[in-house]
Amino acid sequence: MKIKVSNVNTPNWKDVNVKSHIPAELEKLSELARNIWWAWNYEATELFRDLDPVIWKEVGQNPVLLLERMSYAKLEALANDKVILRRLDAVYSKFRNYMDVEPDKKRPSVAYFSMEYGLTHVLKIYSGGLGVLAGDYLKEASDSNVDMCGVGFLYRYGYFTQTLSMDGQQIANYEAQNFGQLPIDRVLDENGNQVIVDVPYLDYYVHAYVWRVNVGRVSLYLLDTDNDMNSEFDRRITHQLYGGDWENRLKQEILLGIGGILTLKKLGIKKDIYHCNEGHAALINVQRICDYVAEGLTYDQAIELVRASSLYTVHTPVPAGHDYFDEGLFGKYMGGYPQRMGISWDDLMDLGRNNPGDKGERFCMSIFACNTSQEVNGVSWLHGKVSQEMFAPIWKGYFPEEMHVGYVTNGVHFPTWSATEWKQLYAAHFDENFWFDQSNPKIWEAIYDVPDEEIWKTRMQMKNKLIDFVRKQYRETWLKNQGDPSRIVSLLDKINPNALLIGFGRRFATYKRAHLLFTDLDRLAKIVNNPDYPVQFLYTGKAHPHDGAGQGLIKKIIEISRRPEFLGKIIFLENYDMQLARRLISGVDIWLNTPTRPLEASGTSGEKALMNGVVNFSVLDGWWLEGYREGAGWALTEKRTYQNQEYQDQLDAATIYSVLEQEILPLFYARNKKGYSEGWVRTIKNSIAQIAPHYTMKRQLDDYYKKFYNKEADRFKMLAANDYAKAKEIAAWKEQVVEKWDSIEVVSSEKTEELVKGSIESGKEYTITYVIDEKGLDDAIGLELVTTHAGQDGKQHIYSVEPFQVVKKEGTLYTFQVKHKLENAGSFKVAYRMFPKNQDLPHRQDFCYVRWFY
Incomplete structure (x- = not known):
């Protein structure tokens, strides 16, 4: 008998899902991990970290994944650790006391729609400022206990992770998220099955799973099309944030707007106000009109109700930044909706045009949002004025300054963006009601009573933490890219923890002018190499994968930073995300912002830095035009001297150099006998006392209620009373005026x-x-x-x-x-x-x- 060399069959693999067995004593950890309340409560994150610091770092500070990765033996040991159990009880008690408060039913309820949300770096469903603002907004809605929910997307790949080659070339990496390892939950129906929303796209449906993120007391519902019910092309709808071509972008905006309203309907959720955060969500009002028409109202009656309960917030300062769609593409997916709305196709197209009847004009989501929302607002005082000009062609017959377009200046969520050390300092010295009354300037004035040494010590503590991180990350990046090890040693040796540290973190769009500092390299070299007044710059930011100019600018800055005269003085950190942002805005001495006027709609990174005793130096644009106070930071004038942008750049760069040399550096290095600068601490205190209370997310949320939500809710009630009697009356009156006009x-x-x-x-x-x-x-x-x-x-x-x-x-x-x-x-x-x-x-x-x- 001849023996065969081998005899192996194909394995019949069975998928086995092994869940972590959490001991009963630690069950509270699972509940805490699945509510991102932990993201802005340092006692919770420190508890998770101390369960296993090594794994905590390995899993990127993701508590859900932490619990999954810890061994059964480790969990059993923790279940018998009395210190951990006491800490867990304390954190959980704080969490339950927070969660068990009934929502404030006196204020109007709100449904908030956004393409992105920056809640935590663990959940990659954001790209930049728009998303972080939306995430902060939901967190403050939770803290303020208002009745709000959010709607967005659960992206499979989200926005890209940035790596940089040795020559400074940006590499965009799209890493798939494992939904089972994220702090999210499936939304289940009464039979225990995940809720699916069927969204009509003319002659077929796209099917989206519904997930929920628990943002403290607020629910954020996320739609996910990456499932077997959809075609390969439609699965991609929620693959990437701002990914794909214009056809995919339109599909996304249909899903967010129409699918978002259908999701709330399916879940039985009805709100007083529907807030459209940017034009991406404008199509919520298509579905809302359809729903009222299905009840038996006419289009003219329905639009009265929809307008009265809709708010559109614009973040874009130029017309080119809005989404426009060709009529053919728009009709490919939206052709069935006019009939359901009770209007013609041309009527629908005209709602998205500056000039109704102009067949050559494409459909603009932002114009549609303006035409179907009673209120429209920009995100700073100046941006409100810019938006009045930008949208003036919609409402012909009125001048821009007469427009109803208002503004609410953006703020930031204080508990998220203040470092633990600063939160502890504020808690020790401020009124006990501070957390509930953050917008009260009187409370912030207590910063003047904090000893100068304590302010300086806290600032240096945060700065040293950042320097340690920079050294470690830069070394890892350098070696990963196979850089010369001797050169990295030289570079790290040149990083001076005592030098004035200036931070610049931005999306690398050209109008942000990241290049401005490098206009005169000789003068810059003299500044950074001054032995008496040393200065260092930290740069970070991503360019859109299709933005060649932005990527080229990153490459140029990295090339400059490698020159001998700038080595260790200018450092570019890769992969700007929420985690890196928190380190930067709490660790640098100055936050630099140099946008082209008036293209910075608001800008909030400087506000985040402000909460951490970091001083701003910025062009008077966006929020800083309102926030700047003499003696509390530095500013470049908002007025343009030259129409030629190159000349203006040269002038602004020269101004930055001069202010650094003549004002900032002498003040920072004017040390007293105790080793700190009294003038610098005074500037920090002025900044915190005079500016910070006006730029909290609590103030922003309260402004939306005072300026928009309350009056819209009141008017909607008036229109809807007695079977929509007043809405019908106004629609009939308008029809009569049109007939006789x-x-x-x-x-x-x-x-x-x-x-x-x-x-x-x-x-x-x-x-x-x-x-x-x-x-x-x-x-x-x-x-x-x-x-x-x-x-x-x-x-x-x-x-x-x-x-x-x-x-x-x-x-x-x-x-x-x-x-x-x-x-x-x-x-x-x-x-x-x-x-x-x-x-x-x-x-x-x-x-x-x-x-x-x-």
Whole structure:
């Protein structure tokens, strides 16, 4: 018998899911791990860390994965560790006391929609500032105990992880997330199956699993299309944040808007206000209109209700930053919706156009959001003004400064972004109600009573922690890239923990001007190599994978940092994420921000630094235009000197160098006998006391309620009462105005010859009379005299608006009269504006019918 060399069959593998066996004494850990309350409560994260510091580091500070990785023996040992159990009881008691409070039902409830959320670096569903803001917002909603939920996506790959080659080339790595190892839960139906939402895309459905993130008391619902029910192409919808082509982007925005509303319906969730965070979520109002029409309302009635309960927040400062879709592509997936909305295809397209009826104009999500939301806001005072200009073409007949577009300046979630050391300092010296009243400036003034030495010691402690991290990370990156080991030793030796440390962390878009510091390399070299006043710069940031200019800028900065004169003085850290951001904004001495004016909508990294005693040095743009106080930081003027951007860059760079040399460095190094700078500590205290209370996320949340949520909720209740009686009444009134608008007639006018010729005297009063036939509209017309003058920008701006009064009525004829007087001499333009008026409208742009005449 011949013996065979081998005889092996194919193994029949069976998937086995081995769950961690958590001893009963440690069950509370599982509950804590699955609510990211731990992300802003340091007692919880320190507890998880101390369970096993080695594994904690290996799993990237992910408590769910930590519990999964720990051995049964280790868990059993911890179950018998009395110290750990006492700490667990204390943390869990704090958690339950927090969670068991009933939501505040007095304030309107809110559904918040965003393409990204930055909650923790563990959950990669964010890319930058927009997402971190949304994450902070949900955390503060939880802390403030308001009734809010969020809707977004569970990305398989999220945004990319950045690595840098030895020559400074950015490499984008997309790493798949294992959903079973994240602090998220499947949303289950009554039968224990995961909830699936079926979203119509014209002639087929996309099926999305629903997951939940417990953000303290707030639920964030995430949609996930990466499942076997969908085609290969539709599984990709939730693969990458801002990934794929424009077709995939449209699919994402349909899923977020229409799918988001369908998700809440399926879960039985109904809110008072629907808040659209950027135009990505604008299509929530398509589905909401469909739902009201399905109830039996007309489109005109439905849009009244939808507008009254919708808020659109814009973060983009330029028209090019908004999403536009070709009609053919938009119709490919949205062609079935007009019929369900009770309108035509052209009507739907026109809702997304500046110029209705212009077939050459693409559909813009932001314009659609403006047309279907009662309120619109920017994210700083200046950005509100920029947004008024940007959206002015939507509401023709009104000047930008007359727009209803408002603003709420962004803030930051204090418990997330303040380092543990600073939170402990504040807790020791501030009023005990500080955590619940963070926006109260009186409480923050207690910083002046904190001993200077304690402030300086805390700052140096955070700085040394950052320096240690930089040395370690930079060494690991250098060796990973096979860099010369002797050179890394030389570089690390040059890092001076006593030097002034300046941080710059940004998305590497060109308008952020990360290059500005490198405009004059000779002068920069003198500054960083001054033996009496040493300076070091830490840079970090990602460029979009399709942004060649941004990636080139990163490469250039890294190349400059390798020059002998800059070695160890300029360091670029890879993979800017929330974890790295927390280290930077608490460890540097100065936070530098140099955007092109006025393109920084808000900017919040400087606000985060502020909470940690870091001083800001920034262009007066975004939040810093409002926040800057003399003696509490440094600023570059908001005014442009040159229209030529290259010249402006050179001037701004020279200003930065001068301020560093003449003001910042002498102040920082003016040490007293105790070894610290009294002037620097005074600047820190001024910054914290005078600026910080105005830029907390609590203040931002309260502003949204005061400025928008409360009045929208009140108006919606008025419209919806008695089977939507008022909504139906307003819709009918608008229809009547539309029918008769073109037939309204100016019958006669009376003005002096001076007015007719356009030559009048200042200080003299003129009476102007118009008789208008309202064609039976019954006092539904308003008339006003609008005077404008040329501004420094060459554009016409409102000088005065004088309303006419009705002095006589005969049948359908109304006599309007105004007494007109200009106090100042000069050149003006004057015209008369007629408009429909109704006390139940929220503002003029709600019904933008205007007729000008003279």
